[in-house]
Amino acid sequence: MQSSIPKNKLLILLRTIATSATTSSYGSASPEHRCLTLLQSCNSFLNLLQIQTQIIKLGFQNNPLILTNFASKSSDLNSVDYAHCFLFSPHSNTQFYDAFLFNTIIKAYALTGNLKTKALWVFKIMLDCRVLPNNFTYPFVLKACAGIGDLNLGMSVHGSLLKFGFDVNNHVLNTLVHMYCSCRGGIEFGRKVFDEMAKKNSVPWSAMIGGYVRLGRSTDAVDLFSQMQMEGICPDEITMVAVLCACTDLGALELGKWVQSFIEEKKVNKSVHLNNALIDMFAKCGDVDEALKLFRTMSERSIVSWTSVIVGLAMHGRGLQAVSLFHEMIGDGVVPDDVVFIGLLSACSHSGLVQRGKEYFDFMRKEFGILPKIEHYGCMVDMLCRAGLVREATEFVQKMPIEPNSIIWRTLINACRQHGEFKLGESIARQLIKNEPMSEANYVLLSNIYAKMFHWEKKTKIREKMDKRGIKKIPGSTIIELNNKIYKFVAGDMSHNQYKEIFEMVDEMGREMKKAGYVPSTSEVMLDIDEEDKEDNLNRHSEKLAIAFALLNTSPGTPIRIVKNLRVCNDCHSATKLISKIYNREIIARDRNRFHHFKDGLCSCNDFW
DNA sequence: ATAGGGTTAG
Numbered sequence: 001m002q003s004s005i006p007k008n009k010l011l012i013l014l015r016t017i018a019t020s021a022t023t024s025s026y027g028s029a030s031p032e033h034r035c036l037t038l039l040q041s042c043n044s045f046l047n048l049l050q051i052q053t054q055i056i057k058l059g060f061q062n063n064p065l066i067l068t069n070f071a072s073k074s075s076d077l078n079s080v081d082y083a084h085c086f087l088f089s090p091h092s093n094t095q096f097y098d099a100f101l102f103n104t105i106i107k108a109y110a111l112t113g114n115l116k117t118k119a120l121w122v123f124k125i126m127l128d129c130r131v132l133p134n135n136f137t138y139p140f141v142l143k144a145c146a147g148i149g150d151l152n153l154g155m156s157v158h159g160s161l162l163k164f165g166f167d168v169n170n171h172v173l174n175t176l177v178h179m180y181c182s183c184r185g186g187i188e189f190g191r192k193v194f195d196e197m198a199k200k201n202s203v204p205w206s207a208m209i210g211g212y213v214r215l216g217r218s219t220d221a222v223d224l225f226s227q228m229q230m231e232g233i234c235p236d237e238i239t240m241v242a243v244l245c246a247c248t249d250l251g252a253l254e255l256g257k258w259v260q261s262f263i264e265e266k267k268v269n270k271s272v273h274l275n276n277a278l279i280d281m282f283a284k285c286g287d288v289d290e291a292l293k294l295f296r297t298m299s300e301r302s303i304v305s306w307t308s309v310i311v312g313l314a315m316h317g318r319g320l321q322a323v324s325l326f327h328e329m330i331g332d333g334v335v336p337d338d339v340v341f342i343g344l345l346s347a348c349s350h351s352g353l354v355q356r357g358k359e360y361f362d363f364m365r366k367e368f369g370i371l372p373k374i375e376h377y378g379c380m381v382d383m384l385c386r387a388g389l390v391r392e393a394t395e396f397v398q399k400m401p402i403e404p405n406s407i408i409w410r411t412l413i414n415a416c417r418q419h420g421e422f423k424l425g426e427s428i429a430r431q432l433i434k435n436e437p438m439s440e441a442n443y444v445l446l447s448n449i450y451a452k453m454f455h456w457e458k459k460t461k462i463r464e465k466m467d468k469r470g471i472k473k474i475p476g477s478t479i480i481e482l483n484n485k486i487y488k489f490v491a492g493d494m495s496h497n498q499y500k501e502i503f504e505m506v507d508e509m510g511r512e513m514k515k516a517g518y519v520p521s522t523s524e525v526m527l528d529i530d531e532e533d534k535e536d537n538l539n540r541h542s543e544k545l546a547i548a549f550a551l552l553n554t555s556p557g558t559p560i561r562i563v564k565n566l567r568v569c570n571d572c573h574s575a576t577k578l579i580s581k582i583y584n585r586e587i588i589a590r591d592r593n594r595f596h597h598f599k600d601g602l603c604s605c606n607d608f609w
Numbered sequence: 610a611t612a613g614g615g616t617t618a619g
Contacts, residue, residue, distance in 0.1 A: 103610065139611050174612040206613040241614045276615050307616045342617045349618080378618035385619095407619050414619080441619090567619085593619065 102126040103136050110144040119144035120153070127160065135169045142175040146182035154179045154186060174203045181211025202228075202236045210242040218246035219486070222255070235266070237274045244277040251563030251590050252481045253285035276304045283312025286561050286588040286595060303337055311343040316595045317604050319351025338370050345379035349386055350594055350605075357383045374405055381408050385415030394424065406436055413445045417452055425449050440471045476566045478542040482553055489549070492540040498552065505548035506539050513578045520571055543572050543589065551583060559586040567592045577601050 035054060102122060109119035123141045126133060133141070138161055145154040158176060161168065173193060180190030194200075194208050205228045212221035225243050228235060235243075240263055247256035260278060263270065275298050282291035295301070295309045306329045313322035326344050330336065341364045348357030361380055364370045377400050384393035393412060397404050409432050416425025429446035436442055443466045450459035466473070477490045487496070496502060510518075520538050538544075543564055550560040568576075568591040580587050581601035589596045597604035 100610075107610070136611050143612085169611085171611045178613065201612095203613050208613095210613070236613085238614045245615080271614085273615050280616070302615090304616045311616070337616095339617050346618060373617095375618050380618090382618055411619055 097126075097129055097131050099126075099131055099134050099137060102131055102133075103140065106137065106140045106144070110140040110147070113147075116144040116147040120148075120157075123157075132164060132166075133160075134166065135172055138168075138172045139175040142172070142179040146175070146179040149183050151180075151183040151186045151189075154183050155189070170197070170199070170201075170204075173197050174207060177204045178207040178211075181207055181214070187211050187215060187217075200233065202233060202239050205233055205235070206239040206242055209239060209246070213242055213245045213249065216249065218249040221246040222250075235268065237269045237271050240268055241274055241277045244274075244281045248277075248281045248284045250479060250481075250486060251285050251561070252479075252486060253282075253287060253561060254481050254484060255486075256281040256285050258484075272298075272300050272302050272305065276302065276308050279305060279308045279312065283308065283315065284590065286590060288312045288316045288318070288595075301334075303334060303340060306334060307340045307343050310340060310347060314343055314347035314350050315590075315593070316597070317350050317606070319347040319353050322347035322351075323353070323356065336364075336368055336370075338364075338373060338376070341370060342375050342379060345376060345383065349379055349383035352387055352606075354383055354387050354389070374402055374408075377402065377404070378408050378411065381411050385411055388415075388419050390415045390419050390421050390424070406432060406439065406442075410441060410445060413449070417445070417449045422449055422453050437469060438471060440466070440473055443471065444473060474566070476542050476564065478546040478565075479563045480546045480550055481561065482550070487546070487549065489542040489545040491542050491545075493542065493545055496549070498549065501552055502545055502548045503540075505552055506544055509544070509548060509551075509575075509579060509582075510539055512582050513575060516578050516582060518575065518578055520575075538571050541569070541572050543568065544575065547576065547579060547587065551585070557584065559588060561588045562590070564589065564591045568596065573603065573607070577603055 035058065102125075105122050106119045106126075109115045109122060119140060123133070123137070123144075126137070138157075141157055142154070145157055157179075161172070161176075177190045177194045177197075180186035180193065190208065190211055194204055197204060205224070209221045209224050209228075212218065212224065221242065225235070225239070225246075228239070240259065243259055244256060247253075247259060256278075259281075262268075263274070268274070275294065279291045279294055282288065282294065291309055291312050295305060298305060306325070310322045310325055310329075313319070313325065322344065326336075326340070326347075329340070341360065344360055345357055348354070348360065357380065361372065361376065364372065364376070377396075381393050381397060381404075384390075384396060390412070393415060397408060397412060409428055413425045413429045413432070416422065416428070426446065426449055429442060429449065433442045433446065443462055447459050447462045450456070450462065475490050477488055479486055479488045481487075489496075493499065543562055546562045547560060550562070554560065568589060573596070576587055576589065576596070576598050578601060579585070580598035587596075587598040589598065594605065
C-alpha cells in the first residue's frame with residue numbers, strides 16, 4: 001500500500017487540522033490523515049513509537065509527508081532517527097521522496113552537535129535515490145561539513161554542487177565560504193569562493209574575517225575588515241565580534257578601543273555576544289578594569305559574560321576578586337557550567353590559592369553535579385605545580401581517573417625543570433617524545449631541562465634529533481602597538497628601520513641594569529655558546545627589543561604594553577622588573593597565558609608563573 | 610525550510 005492521496009490535498013487537510021487543532025476534528029478522516037494528525041500533535045517519544053507502529057501496520061512509511069513530519073520533530077532526535085530508518089524500510093518506494101523531506105532530516109542532523117556525520121549519510125541517500133538537491137539542501141550539508149572540519153569531505157560536496165548545475169544562490173555561496181574557512185587547510189579555497197562572489201553582504205565578510213581569526217591570522221582579519229569598509233559594506237554585530245577577536249588575539253588595545261567607538265558611531269546592535277567580546281578584548285588587552293566596568297553596565301548578562309570577566313581577573317593575578325565574582329554570580333542565581341569552573345580554578349592557580357582550588361574542585365561535583373573534565377584536572381596540576389608541589393602534582397596525575405593529556409604532562413615537565421626535579425622531568429619528557437615524536441614543545445622542554453643541568457652534549461643531541469625529524473621551533477615574538485600601527489619583533493630582529501637605535505638602547509638598558517645589580521640568567525639560553533655571547537643572545541630576546549623600541553618612541557611615563565606569543569623567560573622577567581624601576585615605566589606584558597604588570601621593580605605575578 | 614558570532618587549563 002502506497003500513498004494514495006494527492007499531496008496537495010493532504011497539505012490542505014494538514015493545514016485545516018493544524019488550525020483547528022482539536023482531536024475530534026478527524027473523526028471521518030482516512031487512516032492516513034489520522035496518522036498525520038497524530039504526528040502533528042505528538043509530543044513524546046513514546047507516543048511517537050505508537051504512531052510509528054501504526055504507520056508501519058498501515059504501510060504508510062513511504063509517504064513523504066509522514067516522513068517529513070517525523071523528521072521535523074527535531075526537538076526529539078529519536079524521531080529524526082526514525083524518519084531516517086524509514087528511508088531504508090524494505091518496501092520503500094523512493095519515487096515519493098522529495099527534496100523537502102531530505103532537507104528536513106539533514107537540517108535536524110546538521111544542527112545537532114555530534115550528529116553531523118549523519119547529515120552527510122542522509123545526503124548520500126538523497127543522491128542515491130536520485131532526488132535532486134536544491135538551494136535549501138546545501139547550506140545544511142555544508143554546515144555539517146564545517147562542523148566536521150574535513151576538507152576532503154567539503155570539497156566533494158562542493159563538487160556535487162557544481163555537477164547539478166542549478167542556479168546557486170548567495171546563501172549557498174555564503175555557507176561554502178564558511179565551510180572552507182572551518183576546514184583545516186581550506187581557507188584559501190574559501191577566499192577563492194569569496195573573491196568570486198559578485199554581490200556580498202556582511203555574511204560572507206564575517207565568515208571570512210572569522211576564518212582568519214580562528215587560524216590566528218589576525219592581521220589578515222583586520223586588513224580584510226578595512227577592505228570591507230572601503231567597499232562600503234555595512235558590518236553587523238557578528239562582523240564586529242570577529243574583528244574584536246582579532247584585536248584580542250593581537251593584544252591591540254588601541255585598535256580594540258577604536259572598534260568600540262566604531263560600534264557606537266555606526267550604532268551596531270550591541271548584543272550580549274558583542275558585549276562579551278568587548279569584555280574579553282579589554283581583559284586580554286591588559287585593561288581588566290575597563291572590562292569590569294563594562295560588565296557592570298550590562299543590563300543583560302550570560303554565563304559567558306561572567307566567565308569572561310572571571311578569566312580576565314585570573315589572567316591578571318587578581319584571584320581573590322575572581323573568586324568573589326564567582327560567588328556573586330551564584331548569588332544572582334546563575335547556574336555555573338564547566339567552563340566557568342575552569343576560569344575559577346585557573347584564578348586559584350594563578351594566585352596561589354591552593355586550598356581554595358581543591359575545595360572548588362570538590363564543590364563543583366558535589367554541589368552542581370559537574371564531573372571534572374581533563375581541563376579541570378589540568379588546572380589542578382597547574383595549580384600544584386605553580387605552588388612548587390611537584391611531588392603532589394605527580395601523585396595527582398597518577399591517581400587521575402582519566403588519561404592525562406600531553407598538556408598535563410608538559411605542565412609537569414616544566415615544573416620539574418623549575419623546581420629541580422630533573423630526573424623525573426627527563427623521564428616524563430622522554431616518554432612523551434616517544435608518544436608524540438612530531439610535537440616541538442616536548443623537545444624544547446627536554447632541552448630546557450638539559451640546559452639547566454648544563455648537559456650541553458645531551459642538549460645538542462636533542463636539537464639534532466629535531467633537525468633530523470624536520471621539527472621547527474616556534475620563534476618567540478613580541479608585538480607592540482604604536483600610533484595605530486602594530487610592530488612585531490623576533491629575537492635579534494634587524495628588519496626594523498630603527499634597528500640600530502634599538503640595539504643601542506638594549507645595550508644601554510643592559511648597562512643600567514648591571515649597575516642595579518642585574519645578573520643575566522644565562523641558563524635560559526637554548527644554544528651552547530660561551531657566556532658573553534649568551535648574554536648578547538638574551539639581550540636580543542624579542543621582548544627586550546620591543547621594550548627598547550617603546551622606550552625610544554614614547555614619551556616618559558607612558559605605560560608600555562607588549563604581547564608575547566610564548567611564556568616569558570626567567571631572564572626577561574627579572575630584567576623587565578628592573579627596567580620598570582630604572583626607566584620609571586609601567587610595563588604590562590601579556591605572555592602565552594597570563595599578564596605581568598611590572599611597576600617599581602615588582603611584578604603583579606609575585607614571581608609566580 | 611535557507612548564511613555568519615562569544616567564554617576554556619599549558
